[in-house]
Amino acid sequence: MNASTEALPVVVIGAGPIGLAAAARLVERNIEPLVLEAGPAAASAVRDWSHVRLFSTWGEVVDPAAEKLLAPTGWTKPDAATYPSGREWAELYLQPLADVLGERVRYGATVTGVSRTGRDRIVDADRDAQPFVIHYTAYDGTEARIFARAVIDASGTWSTPGPAGGSGLPALGEKSAADRITYRVPDLKDPAVRTRYTGKRTAVIGSGASAFTALAHLADLAKEQEGTHAVWILRRGISGSTFGGGEADQLPARGALGLAAKAAVDNGHADAVTGFRTETFERDADGRLILVGEDGRRLDPVDEVIVLTGFRPDLSFVSELRLGLDERLQAPTALAPLIDPNQHSCGTVYPHGATELSHPEKDVYLAGMKSYGRAPTFLAMTGYEQVRSIAAALAGDHEAAERVELTLPETGVCGGAGLFDQPAAAEEPAGGCCAAPATLTIGAPASSSSC
Template sequence: MDENPVVVVGAGPVGLAAAAEVLERGLQPLVLESGAEAGSAVREWSHVRLFSQWSELIDPAAARLLERQGWQAPDAATYPSGADWVERYLRPLAAALGERVRFGSRVVGVARRGRDRVVDAGRESEPLTVHVETALGEERITASAVIDASGTWGSPNPLGGDGLPAVGERAARERISYQVPDVSDAQVRARFAGKRIAVAGSGHSALTALVAFAGLAEEAPGTEVVWVLRRGRSGDVFGGGEADQLPERGALGLRAKQAVDAGRVRTVMGFRTAAVEADGDGRLVLTSFEGDESEPVDEVVVLTGFRPDLSWLSEIRLGLDPVLQAPTALAPLIDPNLHSCGTVYPHGAKELAHPEPGVSVVGMKSYGRAPTFLAMTGYEQVRSVAAAIAGDTESAERVELVLPETGVCGGAGLFDEPETEQSGGCCAAPQQTAELAAPGAAER
């Protein structure tokens, strides 16, 4: 089985970093990407500027691989856009990996060779098989290990407040979008200018959209922005501000707060959408589970986070938390219902392990439905996982990461509780912990 490649699913930032880490260990990676280029998901939000500097967006093993080919690292202290991340890092990294990266290859299943998930006999002696669909047909690849870095971009959470699409949400899909719009694009601008827009969500993607629409409202008369929040109280929805150790992340929250305070954004709180329907004028009206109705809107932008697609791992024995759909050892460390400040112990291969040997889920997908993630977390994950695959237990168990703090208290699980019930000790971080806060839209 050692002669078989380590299959990495996804050629995004964490997937390509995994390949670089595996290669540096003397093993052969094979990256399978359903899109046509490296960073296909990042390309879809290429207009968004990241709040992490270049120094926090480049995997160390990937940098070493690139530098051997004459690559020049961008200025470490600058902030790239999604397009910059693709053009100046992800595409060159894929090129450096060469034929080890295959595009247009969609993974549709992973299993033990000749064994479904029920069969115990002979399971540990059989390699993994990866089932792939390409333009030329179906293929089965034998793998020594599988690293799932496919992310969550393709599985946005719905508008519905119970985790399922609201009644009428699918029927209104032509007026509902699930990503941060690029209002600098003429066609996109024409769609939203002069309209009443509802933005649903409270993460950094939602804040980014609010800032963009607030700017559009200043330039295009008649543009109105309504911010629909499920939270029953505001809490620290705008982030850590000047206390955030990622300055651009804090600045984003401050700009969104300024837009709200200036009246360019109206806020509706404690509203969980149950239904969407058109009124007599063809506008959309949102109805809550309590029967409250929103004012009619022309467009709805849903930025309520993402969830993992586990369908193609159905024959693999996964150990997942029933709430977050994250690995069982990792889930208690990242559960927003338990950690009101987003504190999380550094983690690696041990916390990411599943009952199925040789299978790891990394990157945003490893966090399941937890809302916070940074690219540098994924890079540390794959460094540890690659070490474990190579048999270097000491390196796999060593944590080589310190994460920036947000200065924020109040996890997602607490925002519906009365103010007096929030513990005053929420910010007492355990030793060797770090705070996470990242946008739901992408690793950045």
């Protein structure tokens, strides 16, 4: 890297929890960041699930470097033992942090492409010496570009939810049934949204924290409004770990969430349909939806469907970079074995940093929920440790980059899934956790960023 390239900023994609923490860590290292945020304010993805409460406490979702930046402004950290909602997280912490960063955060900037200046992904010659070029589109449609010494993609996975189809593709008829399907946990405190589900039969597809949340909220509505009922659709069966760790979970709010979902079934507010992989959406004469499984089973008609089958990384705008990604999880190859939900629960994923997040393309990092690809095992604390290490590596402090400065809580029984600090859900295997909701929660979404 030449002197002119070193003078360029590090571009951070996404002004969510991890992106803003990355900027704070870079400032701490006297490296100039530039955060590009597609939305009109900080934490746009978090604001999309503002009604959801995290199952991580305030003490676990505030980055230490960010707290140092905020302290001179008179900012006071909320009670560390309480659980913020998405709205509180965004308004009381993430937006103030973005405000302190000031012009280092650029809103309305949707990144459309990242590459090496004058080098597509094929060209080897003098590649590492070239700065990065980032193309983005502003709100008014204007196209622009900026140059960077390094890129940290913390854009999350919130914009790309998984489909209802059991094969990973949308089920036949899923797109045409969009008027009756949502891929987010609905805010039943919103009168318009509440009306949509009141007195209705709603299918909930998914088996993670977000599905637990939706079931718990629908059960509360069913207690007040006659005729309201949920049908919980799981691709696998129900086992002892389906509802998480319960009272043994060391993230108590997450354990309580699983117990609330279990109560929804036990109390008759929801019916569980197991081993069902959705293949087709059909309509009956009244316009209601009939879900047809791969095994030919046809479920009774439902009025609405809530699909909560996890999230995926959008890799389209980084396709000109040489990324080393696991073919299954779409996570960095060195990280993937550590977070594979087929092998690990949230309690067995150890803190990691720049080494595990590196790619063949030097000075490019995926951080936060995006670094986990399709794996539902992310905590905000994990993301904060990631960007601490990345900033140290970019500053040339390799000893600090390799050092572990985080102790994760034991997370009880998570099945094969993990922790989310952002609303997220995993279907294969069951489970999901992350800075996720306490009335339900994230860990991740989203991002989203994460929690």
